[in-house]
Amino acid sequence: MSADILKTLTGPVVLVGAGKMGGAMLEGWLGLGLPAERLVVLEPNLAENLAARLGAAGARANPDFADIPAPAVIVLAVKPQVAPVVLATIRSLVAPGTLVVSIMAGRTIDFIQEALPNGAAVVRTIPNTPAAIGQGITVAVPNRHVEAAGRDLAHALLSALGSVEWIADEALMDAATAVSGSGPAYVFLLAEALAAAGAAVGLPADLAGRLARATVAGSGALMIQSGTDAATLRENVTSPGGTTAAALAVLMDPARGFGPLLGEAVAAATQRGRELGH
Numbered sequence: 001m002s003a004d005i006l007k008t009l010t011g012p013v014v015l016v017g018a019g020k021m022g023g024a025m026l027e028g029w030l031g032l033g034l035p036a037e038r039l040v041v042l043e044p045n046l047a048e049n050l051a052a053r054l055g056a057a058g059a060r061a062n063p064d065f066a067d068i069p070a071p072a073v074i075v076l077a078v079k080p081q082v083a084p085v086v087l088a089t090i091r092s093l094v095a096p097g098t099l100v101v102s103i104m105a106g107r108t109i110d111f112i113q114e115a116l117p118n119g120a121a122v123v124r125t126i127p128n129t130p131a132a133i134g135q136g137i138t139v140a141v142p143n144r145h146v147e148a149a150g151r152d153l154a155h156a157l158l159s160a161l162g163s164v165e166w167i168a169d170e171a172l173m174d175a176a177t178a179v180s181g182s183g184p185a186y187v188f189l190l191a192e193a194l195a196a197a198g199a200a201v202g203l204p205a206d207l208a209g210r211l212a213r214a215t216v217a218g219s220g221a222l223m224i225q226s227g228t229d230a231a232t233l234r235e236n237v238t239s240p241g242g243t244t245a246a247a248l249a250v251l252m253d254p255a256r257g258f259g260p261l262l263g264e265a266v267a268a269a270t271q272r273g274r275e276l277g278h
């Protein structure tokens with residue numbers, strides 16, 4: 001699907017919330033060729049450097065609503081907890097034909113569309129933080145008012161963050177959030193825990209930190225570049241009776257290894273996503 005659609009928009013792209021994820025989207029869109037004059041950012045705590053960057057590019061930050069023409073898209077990148085207030089505020093901006101894209105964890109399509117004019121086209125998504133370097137993955141689900149053109153537009157905007165997976169069943173969103181939305185935190189925790197474990201067996205802490213960081217980063221890059229499945233890559237490291245096998249006997253313990261522990265963690269995240277939806 002082509003990003004050219006971003007260069008031919010008739011209305012603005014309004015980004016509501018330019019924090020970690022919203023900021024990453026902005027950079028990605030400008031990189032994909034979205035004309036900056038099509039960009040409107042609504043952000044009460046706009047960082048000085050971002051304000052300067054937007055100003056230099058020709059984008060508008062926090063204009064009066066009366067000065068915003070009918071948006072092609074409104075992207076909601078605020079915390080789920082402020083959704084009720086934010087939706088009430090931006091409701092008047094939603095014109096016929098405006099597509100609303102949400103990246104809020106947990107907030108359901110029903111919740112969002114109830115706060116918007118009847119018939120609003122809504123795409124609910126969940127990205128992840130590797131989006132900041134264009135290597136994220138976003139899961140997206142449309143409501144029944146989203147037509148092919150709206151889906152193409154959402155796809156082009158989300159492609160700035162990395163790859164996009166469309167699903168038809170919104171019930172899968174909380175589980176997807178628990179796997180790919182929150183998942184980078186699990187991987188970073190792995191790097192932290194590996195560094196601490198290295199220090200515990202006698203490595204200087206700074207060296208252990210560098211070894212752990214490079215190991216997690218290199219393994220991720222190998223997985224992407226080789227295209228080989230994770231189980232085969234793991235087996236490639238594991239000599240029979242060797243050091244890795246000794247570690248994996250602990251990590252793959254069916255009762256207290258990674259599998260059951262991560263299972264519990266992902267179930268907890270899925271449940272929290274459900275709670276955030278209400």
Ligand SMILES: NC(=O)C1=CN([C@@H]2O[C@H](COP(=O)(O)OP(=O)(O)OC[C@H]3O[C@@H](n4cnc5c(N)ncnc54)[C@H](O)[C@@H]3O)[C@@H](O)[C@H]2O)C=CC1
Pocket residue numbers: 016017018019020021022042043044045077078079080082085086103104105106126127128129181182
């Ligand atoms: N950080 C992550 O890994 C992921 C976050 N998300 C979702 O992305 C959304 C944003 O998360 P982050 O970027 O991490 O949070 P953040 O706190 O960095 O950004 C939220 C931004 O919203 C702004 N904001 C607050 N009230 C506002 C209002 N009334 N109007 C406009 N802007 C307002 C805040 O000033 C802040 O800059 C959340 O809903 C979260 O569930 C989804 C996937 C991954």
Ligand SMILES: O=C(O)[C@@H]1CCC=N1
Pocket residue numbers: 105177181182
């Ligand atoms: O922790 C959260 O709620 C958000 C959603 C996925 C990643 N961060």
